[in-house]
Amino acid sequence: MSPESDAATETPPMFTPFKLREMTLRNRVVMSPMCMYSADDLDGTPTDFHIVHLGSRAMGGAGLVFTEMTQISREARISPGDAGMYEDRHMEAWKKVVDFVHTRTDAKIGMQIGHAGRKACEPIAWKRHTPLTDDEKWEIVGPSAIKFGPDSEMPKEMNQSDIAKVVDDFVSAAKRADQAGFDIIEIHAGHGYLLSSFMSPLSNQRTDAYGGSLENRMKLSLEVYHAVRAVWPDEKPISARISAIDWNDDGNQIEDGVEIAKMFKAAGLDIIDVSSGNVTSERRPVTPGLFQTPFSEQIRREADMSTMTVGNLAVAEQINGVIAEGRADLCCVGKGHLFDPYFVRHAARELGYDLKWPNQYPAAGAFNPNPEIMR
């Protein structure tokens, strides 16, 4: 946990290894989970698209690549295009992705599992102007009958048996993720999806044991965590993504984010992936800077646990700064990886750090993208 010791070595901070349980990452860059909406059969099965998407980015040098938010049940999907982990055929298809990453690259691969809750049942992102037909729709659920936004569907308030099923579905997904060979699992407890919607007072107005105090609002997430931990191998770590703040005066503030992290830590969680907002249809502020890194930093210090930071990390200099200054242990890069599958290799080149190329690409190291500057 002491990044200061890295300063003594020649290795740039972003290229120092990092260990969680028995999983050692070769560097501090993580490809953020990003929804691809490209499941083959509109029923959760990943395809060659996912092998190319994740495989090329694992080859691109990231220490860890995460699958998109992968849904624990059919009704948990954001859209019909979502990837799933609720059928054995999903496990088989994901195993091919995992095997590629393990046999052809030095990266680790994690799966983010989630349930979209009241944000489920939407069209695929690039078809959002074509609403789903009645045949395509399914019932959405939430902690309370409160809509995500004015144009959203009304969720059904979950009862105890709905809650029990969600816990079971998380467990089944985790077991399949282990069978497929994933190195780490991340529970999606951010962005207003089901677990997040229980955590935020904006969406949870229950009066039972799952609502009210923060402790009560955390009950479902902790139940899911414990149930997943019980079936997930000891040597493999677990992460949780949270919305550290709700960007709303009536919602969770950073002090709540710190408390949430502390509760997860006490339960045994290995690392927390600190995002924010998206809990209601009011958008979080979009700034060009590292607007979420202060939350990671505060949680890392006050909850005394490992964190990932995410949001607008664009250049190696920022990543080195975040790691060296102890603002996070890992840096999640999303858009940068969409723009450039070899984001990490290109950052290494820029920093003059010698990252070995795959045998198949021997001439890559001799390529000169900026002849005027470098020759």
Added chain:
Amino acid sequence: MATNPAAKTEIPPMFTPYKLRGVEMINRVVMSPLCMYSAEDGVVGDWHVVHLGSRAMGGAGLVIAEMSAVHPDGRISIRDAGIWDDKHTEPWKRVVDFVHENTDSKIGIQLGHAGRKADTGLSWQRGTDAQMEYGFDIVAPTAIPVSERARTPRVITDEEIVALPGLYKRATERAEEAGFDVLNFHCAHGYLMSSFISPLSNHRNDELGGPLENRMRLPLKIFAEVRKAWPEDRPIVVRISAVDWEESGHEIEDAVEIAKMFKAAGADAMDVSSGMVTNKRPPDTTMFQVPFAERIRADADMATMAVGNIETGEQMNDIISNGRADFCVVGRGHMYDPYLTRHIAREIGYDYPWPNEYGRGGGFRSKL
């Protein structure tokens, strides 16, 4: 699709489309065939889906799959890709389908036979203790090794020569079944076809040796067979070594003649490389082979692809707008960066649409 409002509306030369027969490439960037040494008994797999698939997503107008052997003894190494057996078709089809379903690129395959350069091992194992030779039966027009240290090939028999057009024909049929858009007929770099064409490796005194016309006889006979087997609306490109970089080898004037002969036979474009017919190394400087593509384009009056150390958007735009070649073939740059074409588009302010899945990638600010 993400759009960049600041983008220029004028299309840079490298981003103009170009049509060969019925196949239109969306731009002038081609990913060079690159040996991956990652197949099992010639069968391609996930590696090739990711390698070719990610580069097709990266925006090149055409990606060309590596030299694929028409006969198992025509492989550079035991891990070369193949097209000699029906079992190779379906795995190649998977790669082709990925490219067609997920990208706007076209995809080609390079047909080859390594000849006297066969059985020399995986590139990254050369100089290690790994087993390099697997006892392939290596053949050549004449029993001359490619270098002093290389194995001496045996002279290809008349029966084998007679059988070659059929091997290429069946490979072509498999390529069609797999759905490839373009064929690249490998007649360069000292492999079997090239070794017939170059006087440095062909000392025969029958009708397949002697003057250039004779040395071209077998490659042209095979080309004719391939052209007949390949659909009328799909193009064939021929890769040649324009010069041998060695005295008493080919000079550019020979290459112009070679191109004219292929053109007369129905070739749609020449993919103009050079050398590697012996162990003499070419100079390998920036764009060192572009003058050959330019000369052939002018003197043989046909489409050309330029290859060799083409690295920047500026270079590609110059090559296309000055009529030095019709396509720029980039190998090394694509090893370094699968999204080379997208990144050049960004750099020169050309608004190149991103895949739906990567819409947010278009909005990425790569600089602070």
